[in-house]
Amino acid sequence: MARIGVLLMAYGTPRSLEDVEAYYTHIRGGRPPSPERVAELQERYRRIGGRSPLFEITLRQAQALEARLARLALGHSFRIRVGMKHSPPFIDEAVAGLLEEGIERLVAIALAPHYSRMSVGAYHAAVREALARRSAALPVAEIRGWGSHPLFVIAVAERLKEALEDLPRQETMVIFTAHSLPARLREEGDPYETELLDSARRVARVLGLDHWRxxxxxxxxxxxxxxxxxxxxxxEAIARQGEARHVVVCPIGFLADHLEILYDLDVEAREAAEGWGLSFRRTRSLNDDPLLIETLMALVSEALAD
Incomplete structure (x- = not known):
C-alpha cells in the first residue's frame, strides 16, 4: 500500500483586518503597500464581514476529499494537506508536513481550474522549490488545467441552472467571469483564456444557453x-444596448467564496448593475459541494492511474 500525499493549493487570505498589510506585502513580493492601499483593502474586508472564509472552505474541501478517497479504497493510504500561496499555512510548510508523514508520491492540485503560468504554474513552481529545498525525490503529479473535466462542467451547470430557474431566459444575460491577468499572456500563447472560454462553452451547451457573454x-x-x-x-454595455433586464454572473474561474466573490461581485458588480437598472444575481460558489469533491477525487484517481 503506497502512502500518497495530496496537496490542495489556494491563493491565501488574511485571517483578520490586522493581517491585511502582511498579506498584501507578501503578494507584492515583500514590497510594503502604501497606508492608503492597506486602508482601502481593509475597508473591502469590512464590507464582507471583516474577513474572507477562504481558509475554512479550503479546509472543508480537504477534509471532504480525504473522506471520499478513504471510501474509494484505491489500495493506497492518503495524506491531505492545504497549502496557501500568500498566507499561512504556506505551500512550503504543507510540502514539509507531507514529507514528514512519509509520503511516497505526491498529487498537487491548485484550486483554480484553468491553467496559466502566472497562476497555477506559480503554485506548482512553489511545490518544486519546496521539494528541491529538502532534496526530496519522489514522483509528483502536477494537475494543470481541469476546467473541461466533465464533473466540473456538470457542477457549474447545476449551480447556473439553479440561478436561472425563475428568470425569463430571453430577458436574461448570463455572464461567465474569471480573474483577469496581464494581457501580454495572449501574445505569449498562455492557455488561460482558451481554457476559460472552453469551460464556458461546455456549461452553456449543457444548459442550452444562447444568451451569454x-x-x-x-x-x-x-x-x-x-x-x-x-x-x-x-x-454597462448590456444596459445601454437593452440586451437584457436580468444578469446572472457565473464566476467559472473561481471555486470558493472569498474577496473577489463577496466584494467584487456581491458588492461592487451588484451596485453597478442595479445602478444601470439591471437585476443582478450570482451563482452560488461550489465551495465544498459534493460534485466538486467528486471532481477532485477523480483528478487524484486519474493521476494515480497514469
Missing part, C-alpha cells in the same frame, strides 16, 4: 493592460 473581473492596477472586457464595462 464572457468578462473578466478583479484586475489589478499595475500600469499595464489586463485581459478584458471588464465585467463592469460589460454590465
Amino acid at each position: 464572457f468578462a473578466y473581473q478583479s484586475a489589478s492596477a499595475t500600469g499595464e493592460p489586463w485581459l478584458g472586457p471588464d465585467l463592469l464595462e460589460v454590465l
Whole structure:
C-alpha cells in the first residue's frame, strides 16, 4: 500500500483586518503597500464581514476529499494537506508536513481550474522549490488545467441552472467571469483564456444557453493592460444596448467564496448593475459541494492511474 500525499493549493487570505498589510506585502513580493492601499483593502474586508472564509472552505474541501478517497479504497493510504500561496499555512510548510508523514508520491492540485503560468504554474513552481529545498525525490503529479473535466462542467451547470430557474431566459444575460491577468499572456500563447472560454462553452451547451457573454473581473492596477472586457464595462454595455433586464454572473474561474466573490461581485458588480437598472444575481460558489469533491477525487484517481 503506497502512502500518497495530496496537496490542495489556494491563493491565501488574511485571517483578520490586522493581517491585511502582511498579506498584501507578501503578494507584492515583500514590497510594503502604501497606508492608503492597506486602508482601502481593509475597508473591502469590512464590507464582507471583516474577513474572507477562504481558509475554512479550503479546509472543508480537504477534509471532504480525504473522506471520499478513504471510501474509494484505491489500495493506497492518503495524506491531505492545504497549502496557501500568500498566507499561512504556506505551500512550503504543507510540502514539509507531507514529507514528514512519509509520503511516497505526491498529487498537487491548485484550486483554480484553468491553467496559466502566472497562476497555477506559480503554485506548482512553489511545490518544486519546496521539494528541491529538502532534496526530496519522489514522483509528483502536477494537475494543470481541469476546467473541461466533465464533473466540473456538470457542477457549474447545476449551480447556473439553479440561478436561472425563475428568470425569463430571453430577458436574461448570463455572464461567465474569471480573474483577469496581464494581457501580454495572449501574445505569449498562455492557455488561460482558451481554457476559460472552453469551460464556458461546455456549461452553456449543457444548459442550452444562447444568451451569454464572457468578462473578466478583479484586475489589478499595475500600469499595464489586463485581459478584458471588464465585467463592469460589460454590465454597462448590456444596459445601454437593452440586451437584457436580468444578469446572472457565473464566476467559472473561481471555486470558493472569498474577496473577489463577496466584494467584487456581491458588492461592487451588484451596485453597478442595479445602478444601470439591471437585476443582478450570482451563482452560488461550489465551495465544498459534493460534485466538486467528486471532481477532485477523480483528478487524484486519474493521476494515480497514469
